[in-house]
Amino acid sequence: MMLLVGNGRLITRGENHRLIENGCVAADQDRIIAVGTTEELRANYPEAEFVDAHGGVIMPGLINAHNHIYSAFARGLSIKGYQPKNFLDILDGQWWTIDRHLTLADTKMSALTTYLDCIRCGVTTVFDHHASYGGIEGSLFVIADAAKELGVRTCLCYEVSDRDGEEKMKAAVKENADFIRSCQNDDTDMRKGMMGLHASFTLSDSTLALCRENTPDGVGFHIHVAEGMADVYDSLKKYGKRVINRLHDNGILGSQTITGHCIHVNGIEMDILKETDTMIVHNPESNMGNAVGCPPTLEMMHRGLLVGLGTDGYTNDMFESMKAANCLHKHNLCDPTVAWGEVPQMLFENNAVIGARYFSKKLGVLEEGAAADIIVVDYDPLTPMHADNCNGHMLFGMMGHDVVTTIIDGKLRMKDRELVGIDGVEILAKSREQAADLWSRINA
Ligand SMILES: [Zn+2]
Numbered sequence: 498m499m500l501l502v503g504n505g506r507l508i509t510r511g512e513n514h515r516l517i518e519n520g521c522v523a524a525d526q527d528r529i530i531a532v533g534t535t536e537e538l539r540a541n542y543p544e545a546e547f548v549d550a551h552g553g554v555i556m557p558g559l560i561n562a563h564n565h566i567y568s569a570f571a572r573g574l575s576i577k578g579y580q581p582k583n584f585l586d587i588l589d590g591q592w593w594t595i596d597r598h599l600t601l602a603d604t605k606m607s608a609l610t611t612y613l614d615c616i617r618c619g620v621t622t623v624f625d626h627h628a629s630y631g632g633i634e635g636s637l638f639v640i641a642d643a644a645k646e647l648g649v650r651t652c653l654c655y656e657v658s659d660r661d662g663e664e665k666m667k668a669a670v671k672e673n674a675d676f677i678r679s680c681q682n683d684d685t686d687m688r689k690g691m692m693g694l695h696a697s698f699t700l701s702d703s704t705l706a707l708c709r710e711n712t713p714d715g716v717g718f719h720i721h722v723a724e725g726m727a728d729v730y731d732s733l734k735k736y737g738k739r740v741i742n743r744l745h746d747n748g749i750l751g752s753q754t755i756t757g758h759c760i761h762v763n764g765i766e767m768d769i770l771k772e773t774d775t776m777i778v779h780n781p782e783s784n785m786g787n788a789v790g791c792p793p794t795l796e797m798m799h800r801g802l803l804v805g806l807g808t809d810g811y812t813n814d815m816f817e818s819m820k821a822a823n824c825l826h827k828h829n830l831c832d833p834t835v836a837w838g839e840v841p842q843m844l845f846e847n848n849a850v851i852g853a854r855y856f857s858k859k860l861g862v863l864e865e866g867a868a869a870d871i872i873v874v875d876y877d878p879l880t881p882m883h884a885d886n887c888n889g890h891m892l893f894g895m896m897g898h899d900v901v902t903t904i905i906d907g908k909l910r911m912k913d914r915e916l917v918g919i920d921g922v923e924i925l926a927k928s929r930e931q932a933a934d935l936w937s938r939i940n941a
Contacts, residue, residue: 505550511862558621558870563807599629608643618897654693717753783809814897
C-alpha cells in the first residue's frame with residue numbers, strides 16, 4: 498500500500514537535514530520513496546492514501562536504545578518491607594524481586610502495554626533488555642510476538658546473570674541463543690537479537706565465556722556497565738581491574754555491543770570503548786532516580802565515542818529523556834551553556850547509527866530508501882522554526898504524547914491519536930488484571 502503523509506512541517510534528519518514547509522513523505526510498502534512538498538507528492542502519487550498531518554510536525558520515528566519491558570508492572574507497586582538505602586537495595590528489593598515472579602503471561606502483557614505506549618509516544622524502534630527469572634524459556638519469543646502484534650520494530654535480549662544460580666544462568670544463555678538464531682531466519686527486519694548480560698558484578702568469567710561461545714558472529718552483547726560504584730568495587734576486588742578493562746579482556750566489547758550507563762568509567766576505559774567502537778547508551782532520568790551519579794556523557798562524546806539515548810524503563814517517552822539529559826548535564830557541570838548540541842545528537846543522530854548496527858533499513862531519517870517509520874507531532878510553533886533550530890522546538894515544545902500519528906514499516910499504527918487495528922482499551926484492562934495478579938504473588 499502506498500501512503501502519503503503531508504500537510505505539515507517536515508523534518509528529514511540525516512546527512513541532508515532539511516525542514517520542508519508544507520512537506521510530505523511518500524511510502525511504498527515498508528520504504529520511503531520520496532520526500533517533497535505536499536503539492537508535488539500528491540500530484541505524483543494521486544492513488545496513494547493521504548494521511549493529513551493537520552499542520553503538525555512530520556518526522557522520523559524515534560528510537561529507544563535501552564528499555565526494560567519487564568519493569569512495566571512496577572508502576573504503583575508497593576513491595577512489603579522494601580526500604581532501599583542504596584542502588585543494590587533497589588536492584589535486589591525491587592527489580593530482581595519483580596523479575597523473579599514474572600511468568601510468561603506477565604511478560605506478554607508487560608510487552609503489549611510497553612509497545613502500545615511506544616506507539617503513543619512515537620517510538621518506532623525499541624532496544625529492550627529483558628529479565629524474567631520466574632519464566633525464562635520462551636520469554637523473548639513472547640515479547641517478539643507482542644512486538645509483531647503491535648507492529649513495533651525491536652531488538653531483544655535476555656539479561657544473563659549468576660544471581661539466581663547456574664541452572665537459570667544457563668537457561669538465560671540458551672534463551673538468547675535460541676532467539677538470536679530465530680531472528681537470523683527472519684527477513685522482516687522487524688526483530689533482532691543480542692546476547693543480554695546483566696552487569697559485571699553478577700557475571701563470573703566462566704559465565705562470560707559461555708555467553709561468548711553462544712553468541713554468533715555479527716551479534717554483540719547488551720550489558721549494564723558501572724551503573725553503581727558497587728560494580729566497580731566488585732571488579733577491582735575480584736579481578737584487580739575496572740569494569741571496562743574486565744569486559745574487554747573477556748571479549749565482550751566491540752561495535753555490536755551496547756554498554757548501558759557507563760557512569761563510573763575513567764579516561765582509560767573511555768579509550769578502550771573508543772578503540773573497540775563499542776556503543777554506549779545514556780539513561781539520564783533513571784540515573785537521577787536511582788541516585789547513582791551523572792555519567793561523563795559529554796566528555797565521551799567529545800572524545801568521539803558513540804553515545805545514544807535510552808530510558809532504562811523509566812518512561813517510553815524519548816522527548817522526556819531528552820529533557821532530562823539536557824537538564825542533568827547543565828546541572829552537573831554548573832554550566833548552562835553545555836549539552837545543547839550533544840543531547841539532540843544522541844537522540845537523533847547516534848540512535849540512528851545504533852539502529853543501523855542491527856537493522857538493514859536506514860532508520861531515523863526521512864529520505865528515499867529509508868524505512869517507512871514516520872510520526873506526526875501535534876505542534877504549532879510560537880516562534881519561527883527551521884532546520885537549524887528545530888531541536889530547540891523539540892526540547893521545549895514537544896512531549897511523547899503530543900505524537901498523534903505513528904507509522905511503522907509503512908503501516909499505520911495510530912492516526913490522529915486513534916490506534917489502528919489495536920484495541921488499546923482491552924490491552925490495558927487485561928494488563929491491570931495481570932499486574933494485580935503479579936503484585937499479589939510478590940507480596941504473598
Ligand atoms: Zn537498564
